Amino acid sequence: MPKSDRKVPALNASSMADVSFLLLCYFLMVSSMDVDSGLARRLPPPPQNEQEQSSVDVQRRNLLVVLVNAQNEILLQDQQGTVMYANENELQDGSGNLAMKDVVKEFVLNTSNSPDLPQLIEEDFGPPIGTVPVTSNHVISIQNDATTRYSAYIAVQNEVVRAYNELRNEGARRYFGTSYEELTIDQKEQIDKLYPQRISEAEPKNYGGGE
């Protein structure tokens, strides 16, 4: 019997589309496409003993205290002076005073080499940047009351991160001619070293005013 005489019986595949549609619908329903996003932070390791907790010593001029109290009012205080915001919505336009990000930027940069702002120290950052004075010892300390609203706290964190992001963007434009986003990983590292995020989240204190 010649082989060519055999015929493969036709398979009825018309229901295949229906079955795969059903599966497709199932996966469409159960899949969650939303990606979680947020403000990334790094916590300090737990204190090994009681002494270590109080051993961190920061010069007064290197310290910017950001205080969010129980009424969600925000107070920025460095050696140069004090800025006050009545609530988190005022952080950007400031209603009379400087926007918070500008206060933070001025604090980190200390362009005027003021003795009341963080100490400028010359440091070498490699080829395109070279040796520039930076305030490598500055600390931004965010403090809050026990009854502060979480959203006010996040708004403050957000403003601080925004200030750093703008600084890094400006640095990237000055030294590499593009925005921070378009830099290579090595270049980003250089810029990050130039403007390191030095944010301290202090232990809570009860300043009163809450219930």
Next chain:
Amino acid sequence: MNTSSMPDIVFAVLFFFIITTTLRSETLMVRMKLPTASEIQKLEKKSLVTYINIGPPLDARLGTGTQMQLNDRFAQVTDIQNYIAQEKASMNEADQPLMTVSIKADENTRMQYITDVKQALRQAYALKISYSARKGEN
């Protein structure tokens, strides 16, 4: 009309969804409206992220106080250390230092609660955290 290629197309789409999907692993038991922020970053690898949900319970009979949900049940702040240890143990050893804890808290939560959670996370050596937030204008 020739529809013989339709199953192929549907299968291609199906495979796409099978691969990209991550099953919703837990049902939320707390109500939360995340705070808004503009400078947020995406959390890259979902397998490295552990979630802590904080907010008032959805079930009104449980009151309106702030509660915390770990996995599928309510928990106390003191349970965090065990929870983190458990999650760490279930991870690849190389991935353990990269573990990120995403704090998903309602915007009206008192900071006292968040601070307690943060202190517990420090004790558990889960130092990479992310304050989960919605993309917003402010």
